Amino acid sequence: MDQNKVAQALLKPVQKIKYVQSFLGFASYYRNHIRTLSHITSGLYRLCSKDVVFEITKERRYAYERIKHEFTNAPVLILPDFKIPFRQYIDAACSKVLEAALHKRQIVDGQPTEGVICYISRQVKDSEARYGATQT
Incomplete structure (x- = not known):
């Protein structure tokens, strides 16, 4: 993970729908690094739907903060060794x-x-x- 890009993404506020969409796009790019990402982001993706009023609820704020936490604590991925199962x-x-x-x-x-x-x-x-x- 590029630590500079992670730091920039973590500093963005969640005050506009464009910021949420940008943050979700960034998180999706690194989805292989974060366990249960789809489960965490499901509420934020619903927020980006057309007929949904933009409202940051407690659940959505928690999801946003949890993703930020996962980015700062993501495990180091290892390379596959095809000789080992x-x-x-x-x-x-x-x-x-x-x-x-x-x-x-x-x-x-x-x-x-x-x-x-x-x-x-x-x-x-x-x-x-x-x-x-x-x-x-």
């Missing part, structure tokens, strides 16, 4: 968001740990929300 964690329990994480086992200071290769999350389309978690 990957681990994938998938969460489709929520009917509005699909989330996954791709991890790799590694040895750090003689201790086995799992490092994050990337996070994946997106909001479910209305038509997809009608299916169960196990249906394709």
Whole structure:
């Protein structure tokens, strides 16, 4: 992550719809670095809809602050090693968001740990929300 761009994005206020759209675009660019991004930003994306009155509620303010927190505490992503098996964690329990994480086992200071290769999350389309978690 480019720390200068992160710092600029974190300083923007949430007083206009254009600022929210710009912030969401920036956050979306780094979506592989932030776990559960789609879940966190769902309220802010609804705010950007055409027929919604621009109002920063407590829930939306919390989402904005949480994204800022996640940017400053995002894990360092590691490069994939295709000789070692990957681990994938998938969460489709929520009917509005699909989330996954791709991890790799590694040895750090003689201790086995799992490092994050990337996070994946997106909001479910209305038509997809009608299916169960196990249906394709």
